[in-house]
Amino acid sequence: QVQLVESGGGLVQPGGSLRLSCAASGSSFSIYSMDWYRQAPGKQRELVAGITSGGTTDYADFVKGRFTISRDNAKNTVYLQMSSLKPEDTAVYYCNANLGGLHFWGQGTQVTVSS
Secondary structure, eight states: OOOEEEEEOOOEEOOOOOOEEEEEEEEOOGGGGGEEEEEETTTOEEEEEETTTTTOOOOOOOTTTTEEEEETTTTTTEEEEEEEEEGGGGGGEEEEEEEEEEEEEOOOEEEEOOO
């Protein structure tokens, strides 16, 4: 079992930056692949970025060059550094831990990009 708690969301102006954190409790954090998803009102949840247990990263095209995912296994935490934010990045951002098809979700953190 893995429990996930996201933090770091908030209101930011277009062009601004935020760093989201996802703290995991439970065992064996380092062996999980970790992903960030987001869901905007009226839209389906979509994958934003992922990082494997070995540190390989992948990004959705719409965030490439703007967002960076990283993990600190000593702190059982995964991060999402978001820069050059756009109004269309407004969504609830969710952390996901997955291992061999077994998924765990956090409760989400709201990110609002608006002037």
